[in-house]
Amino acid sequence: xxxxxxxxxxxxxxxxxxxxxxxxxxxxxxxxxxxxxxxxxxxxxxxxxxxxxxxxxxxxxxxxxxxxxxxxxxxxxxxxxxxxxxxxxxxxxxxxxxxxxxxxxxxxxxxxxxxxxxxxxxxxxxxxxxxxxxxxxxxxxxxxxxxxxxxxxxxxxxxxxxxxxxxxxxxxxxxxxxxxxxxxxxxxxxxxxxxxxxxxxxxxxxxxxxxxxxxxxxxxxxxxxxxxxxxxxxxxxxxxxxxxxxxxxxxxxxxxxxxxxxxxxxxxxxxxxxxxxxxxxxxxxxxxxxxxxxxxxxxxxxxxxxxxxxxxxxxxxxxxxxxxxxxxxxxxxxxxxx
Amino acid sequence: xxxxxxxxxxxxxxxxxxxxxxxxxxxxxxxxxxxxxxxxxxxxxxxxxxxxxxxxxxxxxxxxxxxxxxxxxxxxxxxxxxxxxxxxxxxxxxxxxxxxxxxxxxxxxxxxxxxxxxxxxxxxxxxxxxxxxxxxxxxxxxxxxxxxxxxxxxxxxxxxxxxxxxxxxxxxxxxxxxxxxxxxxxxxxxxxxxxxxxxxxxxxxxxxxxxxxxxxxxxxxxxxxxxxxxxxxxxxxxxxxxxxxxxxxxxxxxxxxxxxxxxxxxxxxxxxxxxxxxxxxxxxxxxxxxxxxxxxxxxxxxxxxxxxxxxxxxxxxxxxxxxxxxxxxxxxxxxxxxxxxxxxxxxxxxxxxxxxxx
Numbered sequence: 001x002x003x004x005x006x007x008x009x010x011x012x013x014x015x016x017x018x019x020x021x022x023x024x025x026x027x028x029x030x031x032x033x034x035x036x037x038x039x040x041x042x043x044x045x046x047x048x049x050x051x052x053x054x055x056x057x058x059x060x061x062x063x064x065x066x067x068x069x070x071x072x073x074x075x076x077x078x079x080x081x082x083x084x085x086x087x088x089x090x091x092x093x094x095x096x097x098x099x100x101x102x103x104x105x106x107x108x109x110x111x112x113x114x115x116x117x118x119x120x121x122x123x124x125x126x127x128x129x130x131x132x133x134x135x136x137x138x139x140x141x142x143x144x145x146x147x148x149x150x151x152x153x154x155x156x157x158x159x160x161x162x163x164x165x166x167x168x169x170x171x172x173x174x175x176x177x178x179x180x181x182x183x184x185x186x187x188x189x190x191x192x193x194x195x196x197x198x199x200x201x202x203x204x205x206x207x208x209x210x211x212x213x214x215x216x217x218x219x220x221x222x223x224x225x226x227x228x229x230x231x232x233x234x235x236x237x238x239x240x241x242x243x244x245x246x247x248x249x250x251x252x253x254x255x256x257x258x259x260x261x262x263x264x265x266x267x268x269x270x271x272x273x274x275x276x277x278x279x280x281x282x283x284x285x286x287x288x289x290x291x292x293x294x295x296x297x298x299x300x301x302x303x304x305x306x307x308x309x310x311x312x313x314x315x316x317x318x319x320x321x322x323x324x325x326x327x328x329x330x331x332x333x334x335x336x337x338x
Numbered sequence: 339x340x341x342x343x344x345x346x347x348x349x350x351x352x353x354x355x356x357x358x359x360x361x362x363x364x365x366x367x368x369x370x371x372x373x374x375x376x377x378x379x380x381x382x383x384x385x386x387x388x389x390x391x392x393x394x395x396x397x398x399x400x401x402x403x404x405x406x407x408x409x410x411x412x413x414x415x416x417x418x419x420x421x422x423x424x425x426x427x428x429x430x431x432x433x434x435x436x437x438x439x440x441x442x443x444x445x446x447x448x449x450x451x452x453x454x455x456x457x458x459x460x461x462x463x464x465x466x467x468x469x470x471x472x473x474x475x476x477x478x479x480x481x482x483x484x485x486x487x488x489x490x491x492x493x494x495x496x497x498x499x500x501x502x503x504x505x506x507x508x509x510x511x512x513x514x515x516x517x518x519x520x521x522x523x524x525x526x527x528x529x530x531x532x533x534x535x536x537x538x539x540x541x542x543x544x545x546x547x548x549x550x551x552x553x554x555x556x557x558x559x560x561x562x563x564x565x566x567x568x569x570x571x572x573x574x575x576x577x578x579x580x581x582x583x584x585x586x587x588x589x590x591x592x593x594x595x596x597x598x599x600x601x602x603x604x605x606x607x608x609x610x611x612x613x614x615x616x617x618x619x620x621x622x623x624x625x626x627x628x629x630x631x632x633x634x635x636x637x638x639x640x641x642x643x644x645x646x647x648x649x650x651x652x653x654x655x656x657x658x659x660x661x662x663x664x665x666x667x668x669x670x671x672x673x674x675x676x677x678x679x680x681x682x683x684x685x686x687x688x689x690x691x692x693x694x695x696x
Contacts, residue, residue: 133656143648150642310483317477
């Protein structure tokens with residue numbers, strides 16, 4: 001690397017970019033996601049004129065708060081090199097469980113912990129299968145998917161309305177800042193992102209998550225608590241599923257056992273678009289937040305255009321493809337360098 | 339003892355147990371009646387309804403054997419159903435045989451292209467199979483919805499309906515379709531070197547490449563086969579309901595197919611695969627589905643039972659449980675021959691699995 005720099009007189013802007021991209025290759029996909037988000041927002045504003053209104057942008061967060069919470073949990077799992085397919089059905093299960101408990105008169109301070117615990121329990125099951133029984137994450141979380149979806153229907157076959165004040169408060173309250181507004185659900189989502197980002201970047205646990213994704217064998221030889229961490233990431237993802245169940249219930253005012261079908265794919269797509277490497281070891285919680293905003297913006301643009309909602313998934317699929325090819329190129333390049 | 343070690347013993351035992359439980363719970367379960375020269379009854383229904391899952395699981399077996407996975411099969415089914423029914427619906431004469439043949443040929447061709455696309459991503463670009471096929475899994479249903487214009491296309495076409503609902507000699511056409519496809523795939527894989535090469539690629543891609551196996555073409559071919567088979571499954575599925583429901587056609591079928599393949603004894607780690615095992619696995623899944631309905635559980639709740647099955651199957655395959663089982667049997671037999679027999683039995687577990695071939 002130094003050989004090429006030797007005869008260069010002074011670092012030009014191009015050189016700086018090159019050095020930056022070589023040293024910080026793992027940030028590049030996230031930067032690309034930010035660029036895409038900005039292009040989408042500017043394009044939408046140019047097309048519709050009223051897209052970048054505070055009201056509309058506030059709604060982006062409001063409508064996708066549950067997705068953001070799921071994406072944070074998924075980021076932990078994917079950075080360890082795993083995957084969690086169960087999140088959508090866990091969200092449906094905890095949502096309908098909470099709704100039915102509220103409908104039968106259980107106080108809300110019991111219901112919310114039970115919802116979170118329900119999600120964490122399924123996460124624990126997956127984590128134990130993955131870590132202690134050497135089951136592939138894909139299959140273990142598939143069992144979690146079936147379990148969550150089936151249990152949701154065991155609780156109730158049809159939707160249950162929620163008329164509980166504190167739950168509806170989460171959604172209906174609008175804290176106004178000028179024309180901008182944020183709901184308690186939005187605050188919860190952002191708090192989860194902040195907590196996730198801090199845990200990933202600054203704690204020993206977070207470092208271990210990255211280490212496992214980089215090389216599980218090395219992490220183990222370094223004496224890191226691999227087993228505990230690998231179970232915990234699935235517990236975290238399950239917990240996020242439970243919380244997302246709460247947010248979605250508040251958002252839609254009802255629990256519904258068919259909620260979140262296919263959401264796991266949206267979440268994985270958001271996380272990948274946000275720059276997390278599916279092979280593990282690289283990724284940022286904040287990147288996943290950007291990924292969710294990209295998804296949310298595409299969704300909103302499509303409803304602005306009045307086009308078929310099925311376009312959302314086609315475009316997300318195309319973006320996903322673009323990002324995995326970009327990631328592939330980046331990994332191939334850093335492999336060559338080492 | 340040799341029977342116990344046969345690779346099809348446990349899958350067959352599971353299926354047999356399931357059937358016995360059903361017959362005990364409801365003696366009418368195995369009853370077959372003759373009406374107008376055709377056979378009816380639960381066993382016949384299971385053979386007929388297995389068809390889409392059977393085709394998808396066959397393709398999945400080949401893909402899994404190359405160490406891959408194909409998540410897009412459900413979406414490919416939706417696309418293929420949408421394509422064929424849209425062609426028929428737009429034709430002036432939906433009932434004509436020519437139109438139906440054109441519709442089926444086009445749908446299979448589209449499915450082939452989709453399979454080739456997956457294969458391209460995996461074998462040429464080297465993208466992880468889960469992710470590469472996730473793209474189409476996400477986008478495929480969207481494409482199917484665009485083809486049908488967001489609605490559920492329904493048609494009336496006697497020849498098309500015949501595919502899933504018709505009868506040939508005594509038994510449903512759908513049954514003959516899957517038997518024929520199983521036979522063809524088994525012939526190609528097991529009477530030529532292709533099956534062996536596929537296993538070589540799955541067991542060690544790098545070593546097989548060094549040995550001169552063209553792994554790229556073999557992997558690509560597996561995804562194309564999976565796409566085509568999913569396409570045919572989509573046609574059978576659409577013929578069953580005579581409607582192209584892009585949201586629900588083949589919903590979760592990728593997961594049931596993977597379950598069936600694993601039940602049949604093919605490891606998700608790639609390599610050795612068993613076509614006969616997959617056939618038994620699919621029949622087990624379909625029978626289990628029927629059993630759950632028989633016990634009066636709403637179909638929507640059946641995933642709980644499948645979750646339990648998945649957990650049991652993976653636990654049975656897990657090395658840690660094998661270890662527990664061995665230490666348990668050693669303790670029970672005390673200082674007898676079990677003490678010495680424990681280790682060789684354990685060591686022989688791998689070789690027996692490698693003898694597997696159907």
